[in-house]
Amino acid sequence: MRSQSSLGEFDIIEKYFRQSSPRQDVVLGVGDDAALVAAPENSQIAISTDTLVEGIHFFADIPPRALGHKALAVNLSDMAAMGAEPRWVTLALTLPEVNEDWLAQFSKGFYDLAEYFNVSLIGGDTTKGPLSITVTVHGVVPSGKALRRNGAKPGDWLYVTGNLGDSGLALAHLQQKLSLTPQQFELCLKQHYYPQPRVLAGYGLRDIASATIDISDGLANDLRHILRQSGCSASLKLEQLPLSETMTEAVGLDQSFQLALCGGEDYELCFTVPESNKGSVNTSLSYSGVPYTCIGQLASGQGEIKLQYQGKPYQFEPSGWDHFN
Numbered sequence: 001m002r003s004q005s006s007l008g009e010f011d012i013i014e015k016y017f018r019q020s021s022p023r024q025d026v027v028l029g030v031g032d033d034a035a036l037v038a039a040p041e042n043s044q045i046a047i048s049t050d051t052l053v054e055g056i057h058f059f060a061d062i063p064p065r066a067l068g069h070k071a072l073a074v075n076l077s078d079m080a081a082m083g084a085e086p087r088w089v090t091l092a093l094t095l096p097e098v099n100e101d102w103l104a105q106f107s108k109g110f111y112d113l114a115e116y117f118n119v120s121l122i123g124g125d126t127t128k129g130p131l132s133i134t135v136t137v138h139g140v141v142p143s144g145k146a147l148r149r150n151g152a153k154p155g156d157w158l159y160v161t162g163n164l165g166d167s168g169l170a171l172a173h174l175q176q177k178l179s180l181t182p183q184q185f186e187l188c189l190k191q192h193y194y195p196q197p198r199v200l201a202g203y204g205l206r207d208i209a210s211a212t213i214d215i216s217d218g219l220a221n222d223l224r225h226i227l228r229q230s231g232c233s234a235s236l237k238l239e240q241l242p243l244s245e246t247m248t249e250a251v252g253l254d255q256s257f258q259l260a261l262c263g264g265e266d267y268e269l270c271f272t273v274p275e276s277n278k279g280s281v282n283t284s285l286s287y288s289g290v291p292y293t294c295i296g297q298l299a300s301g302q303g304e305i306k307l308q309y310q311g312k313p314y315q316f317e318p319s320g321w322d323h324f325n
Contacts (some may be wrong), residue, residue: 022122030121039093045138054130069112076199079199080198080202082194084139089135090124091121141280147210150211150229160241160242162240163244163268165244165256165266170189170192173188192265205284208281210230213226224305230298241256242293272298
């Protein structure tokens with residue numbers, strides 16, 4: 001990212017990161033020592049922070065517009081998993097140098113997604129150093145309605161939204177671990193660069209799901225958080241995993257299972273539903289337009305995941321992303 005401008009810190013904020021029309025509940029936004037927002041009555045505030053670091057979470061050649069989108073999308077996915085409505089966001093941007101073309105594209109990707117979900121940028125920080133992006137999103141959820149990880153019970157049904165594994169497939173190609181055709185790569189790269197946070201689905205799950213988590217570190221890894229916090233195990237039917245035709249054609253069924261369970265960065269929702277609410281899933285999610293699939297059922301346990309394929313045990317040890325392992 002070559003330096004192309006002599007803009008200072010406050011010039012960058014003013015030119016690229018001040019919204020012309022923030023939400024009406026933003027009392028004071030970008031430009032002061034702190035932001036002021038008006039929280040609704042009978043609601044709780046949900047807060048989530050994620051940091052993306054070049055070389056760890058993205059390659060140096062990622063299109064800046066895609067990076068702007070993804071930096072916000074991963075936080076909005078956390079709001080979706082809580083059933084929260086995202087409202088306000090702060091952005092801390094560390095830049096090695098000032099490149100106005102890069103900033104214009106990055107802010108475009110960021111703001112396009114923010115405007116779609118009616119989220120206002122209310123503050124943050126800019127500084128010089130190795131490229132990294134830290135986003136903190138604040139949302140609201142009706143009191144007592146937040147979705148959590150620890151509410152699942154034995155007998156609950158296990159679901160996921162969307163397809164799984166395509167983002168991990170694109171990453172494997174970028175890492176030169178496998179080779180895709182240009183058409184295959186284009187299709188799965190869109191899922192890797194432009195994940196779609198399932199915010200509307202989160203609203204629909206407030207009254208029917210017993211536990212929810214977003215799939216950022218791989219289905220197996222994230223599902224274990226629900227199982228361990230809820231005191232359950234899970235039986236997964238691999239033939240029911242939602243896999244794209246692109247992925248199964250590219251790498252075959254066994255590797256597709258591996259990517260779906262362990263690939264990470266899908267930013268779909270994994271959720272559990274009691275038997276009494278199973279008939280309400282379609283009604284609750286229909287208005288969101290988000291596809292969903294039942295992939296298994298819970299039982300008593302302490303985090304175990306049993307894999308089956310066409311009624312027979314399927315053996316391999318799934319794992320997911322861990323920053324320090």
